[in-house]
Amino acid sequence: MPVDLENSSTASGEASVSSTGNQNAPPKSTNKKKRSLPGTPDPDAEVIALSPKTLLATNRFVCEICNKGFQRDQNLQLHRRGHNLPWKLRQRSNKEVKKRVYVCPEKSCVHHDPTRALGDLTGIKKHFCRKHGEKKWKCDKCSKKYAVQSDYKAHSKVCGTKEYKCDCGAVFSRRDSFITHRAFCDMLTKESAKVQSEEPNLIEGMVKPNTESDPKVQPVDSSTSTPPTAVLAPALTKSTAAVSSSVSPGQSSEMPENSPQVVEEAPLSAALNGSCSSSSSSSGTGTKSSSVFASLFASSTASATLQPSQTPVLTDLMRAMAPPERPTDVGSSSSTDPIALCLSTNPGSSIFGSGGQEPRQYSQPAMSATALLQKAAQMGAAASNATLLRGFGIVSSSSSASAHEDSVRWSERSFESDNVSLPGLGLGLPCEGSSGLKELMMGTPSVFGPNKPTLDFLGLGMAAGGATPGVGRSALVPPAGGALDVAARAASLGGGGGGGGEIAGKDIGTSS
């Protein structure tokens, strides 16, 4: 602890004393008006104007040995003693030292005027920080922020002690928050209930809308000094509910625990529900914030499941997903070509089913959507490693038991129904050479890493390759609990989680 040269009577400008700092610039207080204006210095004093930089410099005096910085030369000198370096403290001089005052460097500030200068350096420094500086110190308890560390320290000592406290235990730092709380808190109800003795059904009669009962003036409580409440004229209360007094002690506003909305869509079969629940139950991957796309795909596949007549749509989808120019061979393509996200541009392939209207007729002068997409893909690759896969992972997460069968059956069928081999899934970007997309799909390798193989691989599998039905099915049975549909065709990759892992891993490894 450096010696505080309290009685050296400010021999140098820098050596002013910190302990008096608070006198001239008190912390913000609500009773400012009562104080006399700060900063009415001795007119003879020497006025010092420092630049903000000089003012805020914290380590102007640096030790050449250890690089430690000091605010004051005197303190550095004391420090030098420890290094056995020559040092020199200024001696107290006998001649009268001219008083110095300091002005605030901020031109718009009242303390910029020499007539309102502050008497010590620390004071002006704190003033400058408080009024014109950034509030860097934040109280963890109440989030108040301070520009000066000492203010912060002082606050944190008393934080929590000068608060408004409700009988229920809640604590407030602001009066209006407290009042709002207090008005609605049950503690108030209980308290006032003690001094009241009305029949509880009074209010019930009054509050009913459209009540025909004449809500005339009810003397509420003659024992208390509160005036009786009156109710508006009967004519006016038609279709109104009037509450003129309160009783109901102990009526508590319990908030019913809101259970997440359970969706029960009658027309949907178990499979759909299954896939829904699968997306919500996918929290195994740590996604309570499951991405929107998860449901999109979950249900898109599910809807196909529902309506066998619609399988063509799905097939379409699958075909669409296959890169047009490379329709076959899973193995080679998965190891060489990052088809992952190849996008269909085939007419009629739209998931949206808007069949004919393929032409994209919207104009954008600045940047084409494709360019945007590519850019965004790059950024997506770098930025979000999780969501994409999470999204797809969800599709494949476990479904309810009832859905299980359907799913399996469906996937069986789809395996039989076509030989589409490369169900790449994704965007309609030109598939050749869109390196951005590659990245997007392949993401950061870590995504494919072992941390969450089961779910993600299923999703990804879609992109990566086909499988023999047999494998697909067996893959469906394991832990994923009848994982779904589309994913199944890729089951050899991602399938039951365990087995397929390495293949996909390799695949990724080479491509990324």
Next chain:
Amino acid sequence: MMQFTETPPPPLHQISSFSNFTMNKNQIHRTRPWPGFPSSKSFASFGDANCMEQLLVHCANAIESNDATLAQQILWVLNNIAPPDGDSNQRLTCAFLRALITRAAKSGTCKMLAAMANAHCNLVVHNHKFSVIELASFVDLTPWHRFGFTAANAAILEAVDGCSVVHIVDLSLTHCMQIPTLIDAIANRFEGPPRLKLTVAGATEDVPPMLDLSYEELGTKLVNFARSRNVMLEFRVIPSSYADGFASLIEQMRVQQLVYAESGEALVINCHMMLHYIPEETLNPSTTFSSLNPYSLEYYSSTSISLRSMFLKAIRSLEPTIVVLVDEDADLTANNLVCRLRSAFNYLWIPYDLVDTFLPRGSKQREWYEAAVCWKVENVIAHEGLQRVERLEPKSRWVQRMRNANFRGITFGEEAVSELKTMLDEHAAGWGLKKEEDDLVLTWKGHNAVFASAWVPAA
């Protein structure tokens, strides 16, 4: 730092033209002062809010032109760059993404999406039903509501000075959360508290924040609280909806005016973020006309005046002592989806941005808070017609409406201003207070968030 500037800064992001919605991206290049977004190197120069906005706009265009393939592609990409648990811009984008999917699903052509929407998987914005205590602390998380409360209370107190009976009509989104402080302030009035009457419109709609308590019970608590402050309070609920411009409330008030007109009772109309739900001109009049029952049909059909303007004229005819109008300062009325999307995107970043300053990730309150914003996004983007109730208008348009209804603006007192400054000082550093003509504007990082204005009948 809190700012208090007399001169409004130039609007930084305005929709330059309604017709030209496929604008050049460079034309409305926004320079947002919010920090911390593109700092991450992975986002390169492109990964900013502008890019996301562009993608959303493209997606909206694709959906509107039924280009399902393209829409889906963009949705895909957006999904990748905007995780729901990302930074504030990503969460903002995610909210719009959800809304766009909902919208796409609603147009019947997209069967897959429709199936998804039916399944409601995770698209449904789940709005918490607040207990009254939760709501009380919720409105105090930010100055968003308290700003209006404080400004309004100060103006009301000044206006009803000396009145022995004060009738307050509270049209507030926040379920009377303003009233306790008003009671408290009025209880300490020098000449003693007046008799208070409080009339609220019984909410029939589910607009967040939602309360799990009936208004009757709420009124009981308020009456009880008032009594504890020695204030006599009468509370009544008039079932009335913004959808028809609070027709039944107005009707009741008219009857009452006949009774009390001579009594010298002060009438205060306090409108807190509620009037923007009243249908305005851009809502197709034919639907409005057929399904609603405004005050007087002949009048309505003979002119093209909106319910919103009619409502203001109606309250003007009640000769109120003061009308306080507090609302969010944005324009979400455009019929064109893309315009609306841009406008909403350039306003609703504020709640997402500021939430980081006071609520930790994963907290319940934050979930509720963001769900409410999400709800708003969905309402603006996914819905049309009567379902689309979030029809914010900028301050300037409200001022025009009020003047057209023959109101005159009054200035907020110095007391109000200094109280607001103190309050803002206790919140995060991004908040600011601005004075624009007679009105006060709450700003976040220099951008207008909420305005407060006070009005009296013009001579």
